[in-house]
Amino acid sequence: MTPPGALEGGVEPEPRKRPARLYRVRLARAIDYAYFVLATAASIWLAWLLASESFSWGWGLVLFFVLFWALLAYLVLPRLHSILTRIYVPDYFIGRARTSDGLLGDPVNLALLGSQAQLETVMEEAGWVRADPVTLRSSWRIVVATLMRRSYDEAPVSPLLLFGRQQDLAYQQEVLGNPAKRHHVRFWRCPDDWRLPGGERAEWLGAATFDRRVGLSLFTLQVTHKIDANTDIERDHVVSSVSSADPAVRVGLIEDFSTGYHSRNGGGDSIITDGDLPVVDLRGVRARSEFEREADVVQTAADRRPTSIVLGCALLALRVLAGVVFLVVTAAHWDSYVQSFIVDLDGVPHPLLHHVAELGAVITLAFTGAGLLVQVGLIGLIFRGSNWARILAMTLSAIAVIAAAVDYFNGGPQVSLRANLLGLPLDILVLLALSSERSSAWARRIRYLRIERRSARRASRQAG
Secondary structure, X not given: OOOOOOOOOOOOOOOOOOOHHHHHHHHHHHHHHXXXXXXXXXXXXXXXXXXXXXXXXXXXXXXXXXXXXXXXXXXXXXXXXXXXXXXXOOOOOOOEEEEOOOOEEEEOOEXXXXXXXXXXXXXXXXXXXXXXXXXXXXXXXXXXXXXXXXXOOOOOOOOEEEOOEEOOEEEEEEXXXXXXXXXXXXXXXXXXXXXXXXXXXXXXXXXXXXXEEEEEOOOOOOEEEEEOOEHHHHHHHHHHHHHHHOOOOEEEEEOOOXXXXXXXXXXXXXXXXXXXXXXXXOOOOOOOHHHHHHHHHOOOOOOOOOHHHHHHHHHHHHHHHHHHHHHHHHHHOHHHHHHHHHOOOOOOOHHHHHHHHHHHHHHHHHHHHHHHHHXXXXXXXXXXXXXXXXXXXXXXXXXXXXXXXXXXHOOOOOOOOOOOOOOHHHHHHHHHHHOOHHHHHHHHHHHHHHHHHXXXXXXXXXXX
């Protein structure tokens, strides 16, 4: 009997060779995950150092609590959740979005049929406002608007993931000019030929919830919007608003799409739903021409440069600035700097002592300046989307962090955050920013887009 997979005559087929690109992708992801774990461990160490120094801060104890909370809420806990949820949270569609930390987020309670232009048209007709993307500027603006109770109709909504990516569109309706209270809904475009469990077709999925106030997340302690528990009310509000705005809208219903349940979202807020899934058919809506043009050139969230990349570049620039200040100060106190080398040159004959020390100082500063130029180049490449530059920058920071940790735990020089603010903490923050999932995914995507463009140009030249 011929074994399965064997050719006639007993000749075994050659094993299928995996493409080299697949191995490169797996290697890149393994490197990213290794740095992700290392950055997590380093952030825990940084939190411990901050706590251990807190009692010597005196009047700055309040500042310590603020820094410790920020480090714990925005760096340590999200990283731990990201690692743990990779193990126990299912990586397939279960009717729930996920937070960027991997926690189960808001329930998916809407399905839609129609184009992006039709969706944008009917949402504007229904009085919904397109939310701004999450950037440093928009994030700061919503903080100020919330504290000052100023209206911000286009306030950004936090990113939630479905199909492995952030929402494609987000809309909201502010309540009484207060950005802390708002109706809002996120929409994700479904993959091609994707079907709902049970076989029903959908081109968009949505998650609608109502923000009732601002508070702290139960799981990460971050400042976030707290949602109303009964998400079905917000789901029905979205459906009724678009149905009233355009008579061409048709609504179906998949009853008991999921079992009715009571749970919590990624911020720890209670969720109650009956499990029904409205299917909103927008294919009869006449799309506006401006939305048709916008849909053709829309930039997806995966293509936008993430805030973590911008932050990582800013931190590297801060380190370069510190290096420049060091060079300037050294040049201004050149004799003292040369003298520091003379102390270590006891075995050198006296006539040559000063010359050797001066040569050592010059060589040291030359290497320092060259290193700063390399870092400037890395900043530009990382900002443009270079994956190898991002990995090299993380490698340099990782070496510095590991060396400091080895010295610290072997009884070497004690690390002082106040005295070494632009040293160890900065390297750890660079690691955290550049090793984030958003940073790695964006850098890999940019790389693959460039490879595809080069392949297309090469094919075009050959065809020509």
